[in-house]
Amino acid sequence: MASPRPSLAAGLHPRQEQRAQPRLYQAMDLLHMPLLDLESHLRQALVDNPFLDLVEPGDEPDQFVDDLRDSLAGDVGDDPAEKLEEAGAEEEAAAEEVDEVDWEDILLDDFDAGGRREEYGDREYYTPTPTATRTLWDHLHEQLNLLRLSERELLIGEEIIGNVDRDGFLSCSLDRIVEALRERLEGRAEERLEARLKDRRGAAEPALREEVEEMLARIQTFEPSGIAARDLRETLLLQLRDREREASLAYRIVRAHFDDLANRRWAELAEEHGVTPREVQAAADEIAKLDPKPGLGYADAPESYVIPDLTVEKVEGRYRVAHADSSLPRLRISPVYREVAADRARFEGENKAFISERLNSARWLIQAIEQRRQTMLKVVDFIVERQHEFFEKGVEHLRPLTLRDVARHIEMHESTVSRVTNGKYVQTPRGLYPLKFFFSGGYSTLGGEDLSSEGVRARIRKLVSEEDPTAPLSDHEITARLRKAGVRIARRTVAKYRDQLGILSARLRRRV
Numbered sequence: 460m461a462s463p464r465p466s467l468a469a470g471l472h473p474r475q476e477q478r479a480q481p482r483l484y485q486a487m488d489l490l491h492m493p494l495l496d497l498e499s500h501l502r503q504a505l506v507d508n509p510f511l512d513l514v515e516p517g518d519e520p521d522q523f524v525d526d527l528r529d530s531l532a533g534d535v536g537d538d539p540a541e542k543l544e545e546a547g548a549e550e551e552a553a554a555e556e557v558d559e560v561d562w563e564d565i566l567l568d569d570f571d572a573g574g575r576r577e578e579y580g581d582r583e584y585y586t587p588t589p590t591a592t593r594t595l596w597d598h599l600h601e602q603l604n605l606l607r608l609s610e611r612e613l614l615i616g617e618e619i620i621g622n623v624d625r626d627g628f629l630s631c632s633l634d635r636i637v638e639a640l641r642e643r644l645e646g647r648a649e650e651r652l653e654a655r656l657k658d659r660r661g662a663a664e665p666a667l668r669e670e671v672e673e674m675l676a677r678i679q680t681f682e683p684s685g686i687a688a689r690d691l692r693e694t695l696l697l698q699l700r701d702r703e704r705e706a707s708l709a710y711r712i713v714r715a716h717f718d719d720l721a722n723r724r725w726a727e728l729a730e731e732h733g734v735t736p737r738e739v740q741a742a743a744d745e746i747a748k749l750d751p752k753p754g755l756g757y758a759d760a761p762e763s764y765v766i767p768d769l770t771v772e773k774v775e776g777r778y779r780v781a782h783a784d785s786s787l788p789r790l791r792i793s794p795v796y797r798e799v800a801a802d803r804a805r806f807e808g809e810n811k812a813f814i815s816e817r818l819n820s821a822r823w824l825i826q827a828i829e830q831r832r833q834t835m836l837k838v839v840d841f842i843v844e845r846q847h848e849f850f851e852k853g854v855e856h857l858r859p860l861t862l863r864d865v866a867r868h869i870e871m872h873e874s875t876v877s878r879v880t881n882g883k884y885v886q887t888p889r890g891l892y893p894l895k896f897f898f899s900g901g902y903s904t905l906g907g908e909d910l911s912s913e914g915v916r917a918r919i920r921k922l923v924s925e926e927d928p929t930a931p932l933s934d935h936e937i938t939a940r941l942r943k944a945g946v947r948i949a950r951r952t953v954a955k956y957r958d959q960l961g962i963l964s965a966r967l968r969r970r971v
Contacts (some may be wrong), residue, residue, distance in 0.1 A: 464704045486827045491876040494768045494784060501788045510821040512793035576767045595757035596620060602681045615674045627754025637668050685753040692717045698749045707740040723967050736971040749754050767886040778850055782832055790825050837869045838879050842897050857914040859901025916956045923962055931968040
């Protein structure tokens, strides 16, 4: 029997699939944006969308603000991550509703969801503008040009300065500098330096090495003190020399017994130099005041500004959360388009599609900004409630908190909470903190209280700061004291936290 012949057939097979509306992704991006990025985004939206208008300081608040807030009451608390499942259906429904829009009613109304006037007052806001700063290399070149140098000496000095790193150290060996200079000088052989380089394969190289060493010594007298050193030991010696301390015990220790100094072998150093351990300790204290990275003071790192997204203030015994977004443009639908709405003949064909897309985009952006504000308030309100002891007593009383805890409380997705807290800052009576600061794991005390890992680190820091410097606490002793206070923690965890805090071991902290 012949096998059936394969055939091609077309048919309809209904199936469900998840489609994500692009605007939901944009809403998530808005949640993720820090305040300055959001401000830039909104100002660009004002340029791109003619339906958006900026509320000027002198404008009176419109009654439609309250109507808009009521209309958003069911949407503001929605979670963008959870709405992805129904996004496809919403997108199709939105396309069908285009023909049913009452343009005149919409355009004659005035959107204004930027907050009530009393929230903003008449405060002025100035955006910080970074200014150009002089770098370390600018500073060194300026000092080099003050010297009376020949063209050859200037070339050598520039080559040395060009090999100084951000920390202020010479980043390569003198041999490499000599080699680089030899190649540069050979390239100028046909110019002014031709006569000086006729014998460069013979006596010129040793002479060039001496010139480089001489110029390096001159540059090492520049400010900042200790610049262009080849290692830590040399920069410390240069700084002590500039302070005229070449005859001091500190200078002799750095020059001859640097390894013993680094390992704090006070007894050995005292015996070697014929002094008491206390005098060695005093010399080590003097050395500790020197700058181990002299170039960082002139580093060209751009200045960074942190502007809080929210503030927490104590008012009449209660902590209240408020937005710090007075710099954000307050948006509404442009009143200019009221006149456009009067001429219905314009709402045909491409004009109608353009108006539909731009108006829906403007309405959505105003709603998304309000949703962002409300979501952030919910998150920080819960953080303040959960971390009340921190605001009252300090970081030692910070409780453990996870994104899941917040998400469960405000009934939103954990990823939404992550976006809200990432890169955001809050100004509190105890200082400026990133929102991520309030999230960490923790420990349960014997009294049944919860203590965050940040709180444990704060307690370790306090114990070390209060210890007897002649008998510093070991990790085992710190663990015992924490356990006595009710914190159940392992010794290895204490050692890890101590390293994270930059605290030396007990042996290296001991003083005589």
